[in-house]
Amino acid sequence: MSMQTTGHKKRTDGEPLLTVRGLKKHFDQSSGVLDRLVGDTGSVRAVDGVDLTVHEGETLAIVGESGCGKSTLGRTVLNLHDATAGSVTYRDEEISELSAGEMRPYRRNLQMIFQDPLASLNPRQTVGEILTAPMEVHGIGADGEERLERAKELLQRVGLKPAHIDRYPNQFSGGQQQRVGIARALSLEPDLIIADEPVSALDVSVQAQILNLLDELQDDFGLSLVFIAHNLSVVRHVADRVAVMYLGKVVETAPVEELYDDPQHPYTKSLLSAVPRIDPGDRDDRIILEGTVPSPLNPPTGCRFHTRCPMVIPPEDWAGSEENFRAAFTFRNRVLSGELDPDAAKTRLSAEGKNTDDETVASYLVEQLLPCNPADLPPNAADAVWEAGDALATEQRERAEEVVTAAFPSPCERETPQPVSAGEGHVAACHRVQAENNT
Numbered sequence: 001m002s003m004q005t006t007g008h009k010k011r012t013d014g015e016p017l018l019t020v021r022g023l024k025k026h027f028d029q030s031s032g033v034l035d036r037l038v039g040d041t042g043s044v045r046a047v048d049g050v051d052l053t054v055h056e057g058e059t060l061a062i063v064g065e066s067g068c069g070k071s072t073l074g075r076t077v078l079n080l081h082d083a084t085a086g087s088v089t090y091r092d093e094e095i096s097e098l099s100a101g102e103m104r105p106y107r108r109n110l111q112m113i114f115q116d117p118l119a120s121l122n123p124r125q126t127v128g129e130i131l132t133a134p135m136e137v138h139g140i141g142a143d144g145e146e147r148l149e150r151a152k153e154l155l156q157r158v159g160l161k162p163a164h165i166d167r168y169p170n171q172f173s174g175g176q177q178q179r180v181g182i183a184r185a186l187s188l189e190p191d192l193i194i195a196d197e198p199v200s201a202l203d204v205s206v207q208a209q210i211l212n213l214l215d216e217l218q219d220d221f222g223l224s225l226v227f228i229a230h231n232l233s234v235v236r237h238v239a240d241r242v243a244v245m246y247l248g249k250v251v252e253t254a255p256v257e258e259l260y261d262d263p264q265h266p267y268t269k270s271l272l273s274a275v276p277r278i279d280p281g282d283r284d285d286r287i288i289l290e291g292t293v294p295s296p297l298n299p300p301t302g303c304r305f306h307t308r309c310p311m312v313i314p315p316e317d318w319a320g321s322e323e324n325f326r327a328a329f330t331f332r333n334r335v336l337s338g339e340l341d342p343d344a345a346k347t348r349l350s351a352e353g354k355n356t357d358d359e360t361v362a363s364y365l366v367e368q369l370l371p372c373n374p375a376d377l378p379p380n381a382a383d384a385v386w387e388a389g390d391a392l393a394t395e396q397r398e399r400a401e402e403v404v405t406a407a408f409p410s411p412c413e414r415e416t417p418q419p420v421s422a423g424e425g426h427v428a429a430c431h432r433v434q435a436e437n438n439t
């Protein structure tokens with residue numbers, strides 16, 4: 001979606017307002033005593049060691065696919081979820097361990113706007129009540145009359161009318177409801193607003209208006225904004241810096257223009273390739289990622305992106321090309337994820353009137369799971385592919401998994417990449433970037 005927004009000044013040089021270090025939020029999945037007794041204590045590692053800084057007056061966008069942990073990060077930063085580990089410092093105060101009561105004075109300064117404006121507004125309250133109730137709780141305004149005056153001013157400030165004060169949320173359009181949500185957040189004169197996909201639920205025609213409004217308000221109120229979005233097309237015009245998240249971790253952070261002009265992480269590159277371009281000639285380079293996002297219950301070892309990475313690194317002794325290695329590595333991942341089983345292969349072959357003996361099934365599986373011709377691989381790699389195919393066809397799944405794991409290792413699955421500098425304010429956590437920095 002291309003979005004016409006007003007010009008945006010870049011602001012990244014303010015003092016740090018919020019500093020997040022090693023933040024984790026895991027959701028326990030074991031449902032009871034029995035689960036714990038049998039050792040089934042899996043947890044969803046929704047946020048798994050995040051470092052971020054938000055400077056005064058800037059907009060930091062957090063971008064990543066659905067389920068990568070953006071909302072959980074926003075909520076944990078604001079202490080709406082208890083953090084599993086790590087720290088959140090707001091103006092030199094550690095807030096992640098504060099109780100609800102201790103958090104109260106900070107709530108006023110740290111506000112959130114949600115994706116679905118209607119769900120976040122009480123349907124039984126008028127807009128006047130919605131805006132004045134938080135002011136009353138935090139002792140803003142001398143009396144009810146003054147608070148109501150303030151509420152009317154806020155309505156005007158967000159592009160609504162003072163006369164709207166007696167309306168109920170369902171009497172507004174989606175865009176107007178989001179304006180009410182923004183006015184409510186502003187009613188407490190916060191320093192920071194976390195906006196969780198504030199325009200995703202709105203018509204495209206309304207999205208740019210709300211983005212422009214946030215941008216103007218940020219200047220007028222001297223706000224810092226954390227803007228959560230699932231794709232990069234929305235954030236270019238509003239963000240000063242962007243943090244890209246994948247499976248609970250931040251994989252790259254950079255000033256917005258630098259991220260668009262010189263992305264370093266292969267995941268960022270794939271997200272950028274999905275942003276619609278004005279020049280149709282640019283559309284050929286869309287990077288389609290292999291497979292789906294793995295489960296945060298059991299994230300991949302090493303670099304979490306390695307199962308889908310189009311730039312995965314071959315081991316030092318790989319005898320073929322990088323392209324060949326990626327094909328072999330895709331084969332490995334498809335075997336490990338159980339993408340195709342021999343029964344499905346046999347059903348398919350029978351439907352096509354073909355033989356279903358082990359050899360034919362193995363050939364079919366290799367053909368489906370390996371994105372290149374086995375003959376193009378180095379001989380020992382091709383042997384491993386056939387061995388795994390035979391094992392799958394004869395119902396020896398574990399054997400097939402052992403073969404591909406041993407034959408196609410990558411440094412990307414063994415070690416967790418550390419964030420390394422890729423320019424001023426630009427950090428990426430990728431073994432390739434790390435290797436380039438070391439040379």
Ligand SMILES: Nc1ncnc2c1ncn2[C@@H]1O[C@H](COP(=O)(O)OP(=O)(O)OP(=O)(O)O)[C@@H](O)[C@H]1O
Nearest residue numbers: 027044046065066067068069070071072073230296
């Ligand atoms: N209360 C919860 N209990 C258990 N798991 C949860 C809970 N909240 C979120 N999760 C899981 O944590 C992971 C991250 O979810 P989260 O909503 O933070 O992702 P997201 O990037 O904001 O996705 P979306 O864009 O779809 O909102 C998901 O796997 C989700 O299912």
